Amino acid sequence: MAKERMSTRERLKAVDLSLQGRIQRVRNRLLPIAQTAVAAGLAFWIASELAGHEQPFFAPISVIIIIGMTGGERINKAWDISMGCILGVLVGDLIFYRLGVGGPQIAVMVAGALAIASFFSRSQLVNNQVAIGSVLIATIMPPGGDVTGIDRSIDAFIGASVAMVTLALIPQGPVRKARQEIAKVMELMSSVLDDVAAGLRARDSGVIDEALASIRTTQNDIDAMSTAIASGAESAKLSPFLWASRRYVHSLENVIPPVDAAIRTTHVLARRAHVLCDDRDEVSDEQIALIDALAKACLDISSVYELNSTQLQSVAIPRITNELRVLGGRSGMEVVPDRGVLSAYVILAQTRSLIVDLLQVCGMSRESAAAVLAPTSESPKYPPEFYA
Template sequence: MIGGRVGVMGSAPFGQRVADLGRRSGGTFRERLSRVRGNAALALQTGVAAGIAWLIANDLLHHQTPFFAPIAAVITLAVSVGQRLRRAFELVIGVALGIAVGDALILLIGTGPWQIGLSVGLAVAAAIFLGGGSSLVVQASSSAVLVATLTPPTEGIYLGRFWDALIGGAVGLAVMALLLPINPLTVVTRAAGPALDVLAYGLRDAAAALSAGEPDRAAEVLDRLRAAETDLSTMDEAIKAGRENATLAPVRWRARAPLAQYLDSAQYVAHALRNSRVLVRRIITMLNDGEPVPNTLVAGVTALGEAVELLRTELELGVEPEAARGRALSAASAAGLAYAEGVGFSGSVVVAQLRSTATDLVRASGVAHEESIRQVRRAFGRHAPDL
C-alpha cells in the first residue's frame, strides 16, 4: 500500500508537485489573511473592551483580582455575535450562579476534587432548571470551577465577582454600540457576496454548459451549488449580527433600512439556490438524453444569472432591486418562449424550475408573494400556456 501510494504521488514531475503545493499553500494563506482583515474590527473591539473592563474593575473600583470583568467583555463581543443582548444577560446570570454555588459549597465543604465536581454539577443543574441556553450553562460551570480553584472563598461570599461580570458585559456592549461600532452593511455585504456570486456564476456556467452540450461541465456547476449552503449560513448569521449592530449603535441607525432589504431577500436567495440545483440536475439529464435545447432556454438561464448579479449590486447600493426584478422576469419570458418552441421531458422540468427560480428572485427584489406570482405568470404566459 505504501509503495502504491508513492507511485501515484510520483506520477507527476517533482517541479509540478512543488508548484501545486505552493499554489495551494498560497491560496490558503491568502484566505486566512482575508479572514483576519475581515475580522480586524472585532479583534480591536475585544481587545479594547477587555482593557477597559479591567481598568474599571481593578483601578477604579479596586476589586480583588477582577478577572471576570475582561472575560465577560470578551465573551460578550466574541462569542455572542448576533445575540449579544441575550448572551450578555445569560453570561451575568451564569456567572452569578457559578459564584453563588461555588462560594457556598466551598465555604461549607472545603476544596478538593470531589468538592469541585459537586460544585460544577450543581451549578449546571441550577442553570438547566432556570431554562438557560448553552451560554448560561457553560458560564455557570466555568465560574464554579474558577471560584473553587483560583479564588476559593475564605471569609464569606464575595459579591464583587458578580459585579465584575456585570461590568465586563456592559463594557462589551458599550464598546460595540458606542466606541467602535462595526459598520453592519460592510459586514453583511462581505458575507452575502460569496453566496450571491456562486449562484450568479453557477447559473451563467450552467447556461454555457447547456449551450455547448457539456453535461460534465454542468455537473461541476452542480457541485459548486451544493457546496454553497455554508455561504448561505454565513450570510444569514451576518445579517442577524448586522441588524443587532444597527439597533444598538446610534451611529449605524441609518443602515437599518438597507439591512432590512438584505433580510427580506436572504430567504428567497436561499430558495433560488435550491431551485437552481434542481434546474442544473435536469440540465445534466436533458443533455445526457439528447433532448432539444432551444436557444431561448439558454437565454433564460443566462438571464437568471444576470438577475442575481444585479440583485447583489442593488443590495450593496441600498436601492430597490428593480433591474434585478426586470431581468428575472425576462428569464421567465424566455422560459415561456422555450416551452412554446418545444422541449422534452427534462426540458419541461428545466422550464418549470427556471420559472420557480425567477419567482424567487422577484420575491427577493421586494415584491409580495401574490404579486410576484402574477408578474412571473404574465411574463411566462406571453409565449406559452401555464405550467
C-alpha cells in the same frame, strides 16, 4: 461565458490567500480589534480601580467573549454571562465549596451545577458559566479568599456592561459585511447557472458536475450571510449613531429568505439538468437562453451589492426587475420541445421558480413576482400582469 465565471469559489479563495486579500482581511479586523482592546482595558481599570478588586480577570474576559460574538446574539450573551456568574456563585458558595478538591468532587460539582442551572435557563452559556463558577469557588476562589465569587460576578457584570457600551459608542458598519456576503452568494449562483447552461448546450453532464459540487457547499455561505445581517441589525439597534440605518438593515433582512430559496431552486435545477444530460435528452434553445439570462441577472445583482452604491442600486434594480419580468413572460409551456421529457418540464418549472425568487430579491412581493409568469394553468392563482 461559462468559462469566464466558473470556479467562483476557487477565485474567491485565491483572492483571500493573496497578499491583497490578507491586507484587506487585516483592515476588516481593525475596528473589532480596537473595540476589544479599548473595552478590555477599560473594564479591567473599572474593576480594579473603582471596584477595588485585586484580580479582576473576568472583566476583560467577558469583554472578549461578548464583542467576539456574531449573529446578533451579543445582547443575549451579555445577559447569559452575567446570569451564569451569579448562579455559579450561589451554587458554589452555598452548596459545593465544602466538598474539597479532587477528581470525584469536581465530577459531583459539575454534574450538580449543570443540573441546577438547567432549571433556570436553556442557554448552554449560562449552564457552562454556572459549572465554571462552582469549580472556581471550590478550588481557587473559596469564600473568604482574596478573590471571591461575588467579585467574579461583579467583574463579569462590569465586563458585559463595558462591552455593550463600547459596541454602542464605537459601532461597526451594519451593512457592509452583509452586502459582501449577499454579493458572494449571488455571484456563485451566477457561476452555477453558467455551468448548467453550458452543460445543457453541450449535452455534457460533466460540465455540470463542478456546479453541483459548488452549490452543495453553499450552506456555509448562507449561514455567513444570515450572521452578517443579524450582526448588522444588532449594531443598528445598539448604537444611536446607526439608528438612521435601521430601515435599510431591515430591507436586507427581507432579502435573506428569497436568496436562500434561490440557492435551493438552483440546486434542484442543476441536479435535474445533470439527469437530463445523463439520459441524453435535450431542452430547447429557448430554455438554455432563459438560464443564461438568469445567470446574468444574478451577476448583475451581485455587482449591485458588491459596489455598495445607492445610486447604482436605484438604477440597476429596476432594470434587472424589468428584465426578469420579460423572462417570466417567455417561460411558458411552449418553450419545452415537442414530446419533451419529464426532466425538461422540471427544468422549466425550476426556471420559473428562480425568476420568482430573484424578483423577490429585487424587492417584489411573492404574489406580484408570480404574476409576471406566463400562465401554465387555465385558472392561475395569480393572473398574469405582464408577459411578452
